[in-house]
Amino acid sequence: MKKLKLLVPILAFAFYSCDQYLDINKSPNQLEFDKALPKNLLPGAQVSTYRVQVGTMNQLGNVFMNSWTRNVQSFGNGYDRELQLNLDNAFYSNIWNGLFLNLKNYQAIIDFSNPEGKYDYSVAAAKICKAFYMQYIVDLYGNAPYTNAWQGNDNLTPTYDDDYAIYQDLFQNLEEARDLIAAADPAVVEDISGFDVMLQGDMDRWLEFANTVQLRLCLRMSEVTGAKATFRDQQLAEISGGPFLTDNVSINPGFSGATNANITPMASTYFYDSGSNNIQNRTFIAMTGHAWKSMQSYASTNYPAAGSQEIVPGSGVNYVNLTDPRSTRLFTGGIQGNAVGPRRAVNQGSSLVDVGGPTTTLPGPPSRLGAQGNINPYDQAQIFAGVNDGTPDDFFTVDGFIMTFSESCFLRAEAAVRYPSLFSDAQNLFNQGVTDNFLMRNALIGTYLTTVNASRPNFGFTASTTTAQKLHAILYQKWIALMGFNGIESYIDYTRTGYPLTPLSSIAIQTRKPYRLIYPTSEYIANTANVPNMTAADAFAVNALTPFWVAGAPN
Known part of the structure; x- marks a missing residue:
């Protein structure tokens, strides 16, 4: 896929470069890394996908969720299109281009020859990361290239897969990752602790991460019905006993001030x-x-x-x-x-x-x-x-943060509200999520949690008596907990639930925030025969182009 520049002048973007790791981020259609081993591919893939997450995705989420705006005292413009909700196929195209470019690297690890199981831990980590980031492609765009994607010059125009089918395969990736970890032969498998810059080769924590990603996938599907709901409930039951994240999934390959x-x-x-x-x-x-x-x-x-x-x-x-x-x-x-x-x-x-x-x-x-x-x-x-x-x-x-412990707590709290036969302890998980975020932000919690729980329905869990109030309280606190460094997650929560309540900009030309983004120019140029045709209006309507988990979506 052709990579285009991001058309947002304020946001600076730099790919990860570090002498000890192979620089493989050239083009998704070049196979320069054919001979690279998983240990060469994994750290670069981890850092490069994180850069997209904390950069373009984070910025868009924070503006869409009305956390950030421009300094009008010093700047005459900027964030104009975000505030107006004026979308086209150049709008934040680096989310699509950046994620697809680097998902290829995870796929290369998954496809690497591994007859003896030497690379099982690397493959498991790559499958979990693939599920984590490919979920965002579906959540923000719906249908996408998947089965035939990342084949380089063997297939420059991959067909589009149904978004629900992609989700089903992401669940399969997580299951396969868990199986690889459980069945790995200690006498054969390569220790990844020296090059896993996220979890330092701690496979127990990779299992926790896989389960937490699966829980997030399931909660995205909270509004689906019929066969999709049956499938969701099966996936929830599979992980209801955990374990889930007990700490942050952070990333640090040796960040420094050298450049x-x-x-x-x-x-x-x-x-x-x-x-x-x-x-x-x-x-x-x-x-x-x-x-x-x-x-x-x-x-x-x-x-x-x-x-x-x-x-x-x-x-x-x-x-x-x-x-x-x-x-x-x-x-x-x-x-x-x-x-x-x-x-x-x-x-x-x-x-x-x-x-x-x-x-x-x-x-x-x-x-x-x-x-x-x-x-x-x-x-x-x-x-x-x-x-x-x-x-x-x-x-x-x-450190950078891929997924925080507080997010894990709020995911589990929401699951306990929605699916009480499978999950429990929502109040305690809510409290843990808030408390951990205060620690992360270096803020003294004082009486805040006690007060919000005692007398603030929609914001504190104890004071909330209806399901709607409880969900709003959880997603409100999750929004604050993720504010600044993973804003896109709160925007997707808002698209899914309408919570937390968030006003539109006073200059918005639409009556609501979009359900999805528009496929980028790179797809309309390089993959014309396969990319679905859509207009800006389609991004704000529930129709066949809407991500399948949006309430009322027909697909």
């Missing part, structure tokens, strides 16, 4: 270059009014009028009216007079910085991304431990 490409991608994409300078995203990305109001009390917010606290007009659900200590970690004050000024925010679509405290002067520089809440997970940079002083280079080496 921009060596910095942990979250920091290099949104914060600093290797010279310790702020990159443009640090100035460009601003806190939205929705994010502010979701994490601040009424008394600390300049609502325009009494009774204007409803999240979405007509929803009957008001903002939580509780100050969340994570807020100041996720977004710090903007630079004002060469110092950090007061915190302010921007309602998406506004041309002015228009949200802040009741006595804060407006407009003014809006809040920007906070380092302590976004690139210092669990104080890995040792700022709060007193070892380092918080200069940019302190953040260059921290």
